[in-house]
Amino acid sequence: MTVLPFPPPQKWPATLLTGQHHAVCGLGRNGAAVVQALLDMGATVQAWDDSRPELPAPLSSHPRLTLAPLTDLTGMDALILSPGIPHHLPRPHPAALLAREQHVPILSDAELLWQVARKAGSRARFVSITGTNGKSTTTALLTHILTQAGIPACCGGNFGTASLALPALGDDGVYVIEMSSYMLERLKDYHACAAALLNLTPDHLDRHGSMQGYLDAKAHVFDNMTAGDLAILGEKASWADGLHQRLERQGVTVRTLSITQPVPETDAPFLPGQHNAQNIETCRAIARHLGLSEEQIAEGIRSFTGLDHRLQLVAQADGISFINDSKATNAEASYHALKAFPKSLWIAGGMAKEGGIESLAPLFGHVRRAFLIGQDAPLLARTLTAHDVPFEISETLEQATRAAWDHARTHEAMPILLSPACASFDQFRNFEERGTAFATLARSLCGED
Structure with missing residues (x-):
């Protein structure tokens, strides 16, 4: 299928937010992008980061930017907290307490993107994807399906580009926003024409207090939806029952998925496993809702090559495949990986989450x-x-990968699966660095360098 190239990315008008004043707390990847975007649209910004109160030049010397602690929010239109900064549990940041005291709304940059698009007169549609696992693959797959069909679309939020840093889209465009629970708690008017809550397992309970608190945060993905919108619940589970009933009362079209089999490899060559079947069916349902044909959807799924560090085939030799699933930082994610391969040599470990790997038994x-x-x-x-599972303690990823390679060559050729079920911070900066190290070594062992 030939896809015509889209015009170069467009920016919002440089005077769109002239006269508005915003406070930004946190200057990491998300916060710095928000500051830049606000300034580019004419806003005045005061920004601060408790641990790293600096921005690169020339941004740091911008005449409408003040780098100073947020001790007074009088006159601010909003406080934008970076997602990792709490506004409630386990302990609210002082800037959040100040915002409540001075009646300043606390927003995510996804909310700002919605406001900016509507203020500029764009009727671009918004799609929201959330869940404990599978968000990024679903977000990227849907965006790929849309762009392959010739629809201007871009994705960001919790995955990739910060929401407010995404390019301006016109009436025919679609924003696909991956939403974390942190972002969802800071919405106001944001309205998705289609939204999905893929699954729900314990995570971030320090921020939400309980599973009910976590569900309540995730359920904000459906805020402001009305008749004509589509809500996807990714599985039949107790958490979904009340949501289904509530959304139907609002007149929203609700679909609860029940996935029991993986998609055939010929239809989705880079999306193995039953969990990816859930991601695929979610994208199919939303793409239909957005007006795509079955042929367009099928072609988009077939041509999608997957995401780095998510059941990614990185090397292959002598019947031995190296699968990089470094994004699996908890047992729930590794459950899907182990299920996708009837037999494997499994590399696991790092900093274990509560419960360890017992649930994988x-x-x-x-x-x-x-x-x-x-x-x-x-x-x-x-x-x-x-559980009588053969194992050896290899300590480092390099030692484990070489040992698994030797075992596969001397015993039986089978996939070598890096799906750690643990965080990476004991030996790596992040899961991406861990996955890249595995892929580099795998290619070297297979003679692909």
Whole structure:
């Protein structure tokens, strides 16, 4: 399928926010992008970061930017908190307390993007994707399907580009926004024409207080939806029942998915496993809602090559595949990876989450041998011992990868699966660095360098 190139990315008018005043707390990747975007649209900005109160030149010397602690928010139109900064639990940031005291709304930059688009007169449609796992793949896949069909679309938010840094889209455009629970708590008028809550398992409970608090935060993905909008609930589960009933009362079209089989490899060659079938069906339903044909949807799914660090085939030789699933930083994510491969040599470990890998026990039969790395390798080893799973403690990722390669070559060729079920911070800066190291070594072992 030939896709005509879209025009160069457009910017919002440089005077769109003239006269508005915004406070930005947190100057990491998200916060710095928000500051730049606000200034580009004519706003006045006061920004601060408790640990790194600086921005690169020439942004730092912009005449409408003040870098100073947020001790008075009088006259501010909004406070934009970076997603990782709490406004409620476990302890609200002082800027959030000040905003409440001075009646200044606390917003996410996704809310600002919605406001900016409507203020500029754009009727671009918004799609929101959330869930504990699968958000990024679903967001990227849907965006790929749309662009392959010739629809101007871009994605961002919790995945990739900060929401407010996305290019301006016209009436025919679609924004696909990956929403974290942190972002969803800071919406006001944002209205998605289609939204999905893929799944819900314990995560970020320090920020939300309980599973109910976590569900309440995620449910904001459906805020302001009305008749004619589409809500997707990714699984039949107790958490979904009340939401389904509430949304139907609002007149919203609701679809609850029930996925029992993976999609055939010929239809989705780079999206293995039943969990990806859920992501695919979510995208199909939303793409239909946005007016795409079945042929356009099928072609977009077939041509999607997947995301880095998510069940990504990175090297292959002598019947041995190296699968990079470094994004699996909890047991729930690794559950889907183990389920996708009936037999594998499993590399796991790092900084374990609460509960470790005990919940993976039903799939331990898929593991021919485990190679454990990182600080919590002994913890994982105790679980594997209790379930009679062969393993060895390799300590480092390099040692584990080489040991798994040697085992596959001398015993039986099968996938070598890096799906750690643990955070990476004990040995790497992030899961991306861990996955890249694995891919580099895998290609070297396969002679692909």
